[in-house]
Amino acid sequence: xxxxxxxxxxxxxxxxxxxxxxxxxxxxxxxxxxxxxxxxxxxxxxxxxxxxxxxxxxxxxxxxxxxxxxxxxxxxxxxxxxxxxxxxxxxxxxxxxxxxxxxxxxxxxxxxxxxxxxxxxxxxxxxxxxxxxxxxxxxxxxxxxxxxxxxxxxxxxxxxxxxxxxxxxxxxxxxxxxxxxxxxxxxxxxxxxxxxxxxxxxxxxxxxxxxxxxxxxxxxxxxxxxxxxxxxxxxxxxxxxxxxxxxxxxxxxxxxxxxxxxxxxxxxxxxxxxxxxxxxxxxxxxxxxxxxxxxxxxxxxxxxxxxxxxxxxxxxxxxxxxxxxxxxxxxxxxxxxxxxxxxxxxxxxxxxxxxxxxxxxxxxxxxxxxxxxx
Numbered sequence: 623x624x625x626x627x628x629x630x631x632x633x634x635x636x637x638x639x640x641x642x643x644x645x646x647x648x649x650x651x652x653x654x655x656x657x658x659x660x661x662x663x664x665x666x667x668x669x670x671x672x673x674x675x676x677x678x679x680x681x682x683x684x685x686x687x688x689x690x691x692x693x694x695x696x697x698x699x700x701x702x703x704x705x706x707x708x709x710x711x712x713x714x715x716x717x718x719x720x721x722x723x724x725x726x727x728x729x730x731x732x733x734x735x736x737x738x739x740x741x742x743x744x745x746x747x748x749x750x751x752x753x754x755x756x757x758x759x760x761x762x763x764x765x766x767x768x769x770x771x772x773x774x775x776x777x778x779x780x781x782x783x784x785x786x787x788x789x790x791x792x793x794x795x796x797x798x799x800x801x802x803x804x805x806x807x808x809x810x811x812x813x814x815x816x817x818x819x820x821x822x823x824x825x826x827x828x829x830x831x832x833x834x835x836x837x838x839x840x841x842x843x844x845x846x847x848x849x850x851x852x853x854x855x856x857x858x859x860x861x862x863x864x865x866x867x868x869x870x871x872x873x874x875x876x877x878x879x880x881x882x883x884x885x886x887x888x889x890x891x892x893x894x895x896x897x898x899x900x901x902x903x904x905x906x907x908x909x910x911x912x913x914x915x916x917x918x919x920x921x922x923x924x925x926x927x928x929x930x931x932x933x934x935x936x937x938x939x940x941x942x943x944x945x946x947x948x949x950x951x952x953x954x955x956x957x958x959x960x961x962x963x964x965x966x967x968x969x970x971x972x973x974x975x976x977x978x979x980x981x982x983x984x985x986x987x988x989x990x991x992x993x994x995x996x
């Protein structure tokens with residue numbers, strides 16, 4: 623009698639060995655939690671905005687395929703985020719799809735992708751999916767970029783793609799611009815600057831497109847407050863964009879997302895106002911967290927804060943038991959040992975976090991912290 627489930631022999635016969643060794647990406651259950659784990663904008667849309675959005679959605683013929691070129695959406699993106707002459711954009715279903723498209727075009731057997739680590743996990747995950755070799759260059763102390771090691775690795779491995787998150791995730795810091803410029807100049811392949819957190823940072827490489835013909839800049843609306851719409855865009859020279867477009871699946875941006883993002887960009891002042899409030903709350907949260915004995919905070923130019931404690935797992939479980947969900951990075955190991963990442967929330971959410979964290983086990987005592995400072 624035939625089994626309902628495939629046998630182990632069938633799995634090993636037909637599934638790529640490298641895929642069999644992978645684990646699926648896990649998203650924790652956040653129902654009923656104060657959600658401070660995924661770098662989302664904590665502010666909902668005003669009622670008037672929601673009503674206008676509902677009206678727009680009602681006008682869409684969802685029985686028809688979306689505009690394959692997303693022309694109205696591209697127009698709004700270029701209006702709000704102008705590009706230097708000769709540069710174009712390609713759209714993705716979030717930055718993840720853009721990373722996948724890049725590695726389909728430039729990666730594969732015999733090709734290498736290079737990035738500092740720790741950084742956004744999808745650079746490495748998608749490299750493995752596409753059969754591309756991934757080289758991670760460890761960050762230095764305090765999560766600084768090891769420029770010499772990056773340049774040496776570029777010379778040795780000649781990567782087709784170099785990914786640099788600016789600001790970096792999960793550390794939150796921006797690397798030195800001059801160091802990144804050295805990397806762009808030294809790389810014969812493409813350098814992709816991932817500006818997912820551009821709304822909270824002071825520096826951008828977008829105006830520098832065209833200065834180097836191998837520079838691409840990637841952005842997303844997720845951190846602006848539109849994470850549920852899954853929309854990212856990649857900017858670069860027309861020649862590169864034309865090649866990347868060849869692997870973009872037809873209709874990859876659905877009609878509802880196109881219309882919603884167009885509406886949001888037409889009223890972008892509200893999103894920028896929310897981003898400024900998040901930055902204010904970030905500075906407040908940094909100051910308050912830094913005042914808690916046993917908590918070490920790292921500077922951030924993003925909408926989250928990386929902190930280190932004596933026992934990250936114990937602190938994480940303490941918060942989770944009290945319905946506050948943050949990101950535990952301890953299992954990543956190395957420089958992230960006993961590190962936690964906290965998304966900046968509303969004032970109320972931040973106060974809840976601080977109140978619970980101050981009483982958490984797993985922090986050093988005030989006496990031991992003071993002793994280390996003497």
